[in-house]
Amino acid sequence: MPVKKNQILELEIESLSSDGSGVGRWDGQAIFVPMTAPGDRVRVRVVRPLKQYAFGIVEEILSPSPARIPVDCAVYRPCGGCQLRHIRYADELAAKQRMVEETFRRLGGLELPVRPILPSPLENEYRNKVQFPVQAGPDGKAQIGFFAPRSHRLVPCDSCRLQPQELNDIARRCAALLDELGIPCYDEASHTGLVRHLYLRRGWHSGEVLLCIVVNGRRLPGWQALCRTLRAEFPAIASIVLNVNTRRTNVITGRECIPLVGDGFIRDTMCGVPVRLGPLSFYQVNTPAAEQLYRAAREAAALQPGDTLLDLYCGMGTIGLSMASDCSALVGVEVVEEAVESARRNAAEMGLHNARFLCADAGQAASQLAQEGLRPDVIVLDPPRKGCDEATLDAVAQMSPRRVVMISCNPATAARDTKLLAERGFVPRWVQPADLFPRTRHCEAIVLFDRAAGSR
Numbered sequence: 001m002p003v004k005k006n007q008i009l010e011l012e013i014e015s016l017s018s019d020g021s022g023v024g025r026w027d028g029q030a031i032f033v034p035m036t037a038p039g040d041r042v043r044v045r046v047v048r049p050l051k052q053y054a055f056g057i058v059e060e061i062l063s064p065s066p067a068r069i070p071v072d073c074a075v076y077r078p079c080g081g082c083q084l085r086h087i088r089y090a091d092e093l094a095a096k097q098r099m100v101e102e103t104f105r106r107l108g109g110l111e112l113p114v115r116p117i118l119p120s121p122l123e124n125e126y127r128n129k130v131q132f133p134v135q136a137g138p139d140g141k142a143q144i145g146f147f148a149p150r151s152h153r154l155v156p157c158d159s160c161r162l163q164p165q166e167l168n169d170i171a172r173r174c175a176a177l178l179d180e181l182g183i184p185c186y187d188e189a190s191h192t193g194l195v196r197h198l199y200l201r202r203g204w205h206s207g208e209v210l211l212c213i214v215v216n217g218r219r220l221p222g223w224q225a226l227c228r229t230l231r232a233e234f235p236a237i238a239s240i241v242l243n244v245n246t247r248r249t250n251v252i253t254g255r256e257c258i259p260l261v262g263d264g265f266i267r268d269t270m271c272g273v274p275v276r277l278g279p280l281s282f283y284q285v286n287t288p289a290a291e292q293l294y295r296a297a298r299e300a301a302a303l304q305p306g307d308t309l310l311d312l313y314c315g316m317g318t319i320g321l322s323m324a325s326d327c328s329a330l331v332g333v334e335v336v337e338e339a340v341e342s343a344r345r346n347a348a349e350m351g352l353h354n355a356r357f358l359c360a361d362a363g364q365a366a367s368q369l370a371q372e373g374l375r376p377d378v379i380v381l382d383p384p385r386k387g388c389d390e391a392t393l394d395a396v397a398q399m400s401p402r403r404v405v406m407i408s409c410n411p412a413t414a415a416r417d418t419k420l421l422a423e424r425g426f427v428p429r430w431v432q433p434a435d436l437f438p439r440t441r442h443c444e445a446i447v448l449f450d451r452a453a454g455s456r
Helices: 090-106 165-180 222-234 285-300 318-324 337-349 360-372 390-401 413-422
Strands: 006-011 020-025 029-033 041-049 053-061 130-135 140-148 155-156 193-200 211-214 237-245 257-260 265-272 273-277 308-312 329-334 355-361 377-382 403-408 427-432 444-451
Touching: 006 020, 006 029, 006 053, 020 041, 020 165, 029 041, 041 377, 053 360, 090 413, 090 427, 130 165, 130 257, 140 165, 165 193, 165 222, 222 257, 222 285, 257 337, 265 285, 273 318, 273 337, 285 377, 285 403, 285 413, 308 318, 308 337, 308 355, 308 360, 308 390, 318 337, 318 377, 329 337, 329 360, 360 390, 377 390, 390 413, 403 413, 413 444
Parallel strands: 029 053, 211 237, 308 329, 308 377, 329 355, 377 403
Antiparallel strands: 006 041, 020 029, 041 053, 130 140, 130 193, 140 155, 193 211, 237 257, 265 273, 403 444, 427 444
């Protein structure tokens, strides 16, 4: 019998879902309960009953799981950014491992070996990027923090555990300076005011910091004093940028960036590849864990000296360029023009002459390259969360590489695409989960494919 709204249930939490909620069962029906841990015995109130499953909230923890730990963040519940901060990291990794196994079994319909998950080298302070919304508080002073889930209600927080303390300190001091200099915060309801977000990046290896101030306008009154003070107190700041976003939108940044200090970029390296990062650059937020992931992908690719490597969805080229010394030719494809320019610049800085980068949609470019007769020996796929489109997978099959290495930030779409590639003549060998986002629900995965015998 289906559960009803506000019904009280006693549940044993058995596992974690892909969104980080605990999963218990009542009369065979799955009940999803946020902020619970496998092994918890809980009293739950049903808040959203559906035909096949329901959502609930904890009324009381009757018996805590051995995996449960005290939460070390004052805004853990209202913020919602760390879905798993109440669970020991070893148990978080085990839950993510099971989630990847179950996702590939359920959505891919394939029984694949799933290798032990790669832990992040750091559990906290690993993020090299942070975006703080800015709003006026009840006292009229600038507040920074994070939006509560599925809302634009600011949860004040100026010291997030996921990012280096230096970035917290810079953001907090910048907010105080807004008040001192009389610079108004943006008001979303009336579309008035000025400062919308404080956005910071830090080069993990270089230590350089970029501060981007997102404004509803093209000018920042008092910017000279603000920049002078911040640079004096935080010498790591290499660039300060004004980002123009005058639209009524949920998108954080606009397209126009105006450097106030420096050239608007910072420098760093990823797996030995030089990178130049601006406010609009896509970049993995956990550098040490990403380097570990890319090394695993390089090992899976097993390139030979005469090979041609095709890197689809290549971004700034870091994955392909980290493998370029293993092969004779690298072709990268990316739809974002700024990223392609960065990839070309990075290759030139490395002195590589065997790399070229195309600005095009991955599916269209792959189809065109296949028609031109390009026969890469190895293809690397690093698609966005929505996964690969069918045109890309068809072109991959047409080019018939010896090996395909897929890096995915979404196990669900990775499982789907694994099934589709298997139908196109590629044999999936194993899945390698990797944790790039400790204390959150997110998990990455590498999938290795070999071309089926006799298919080329």
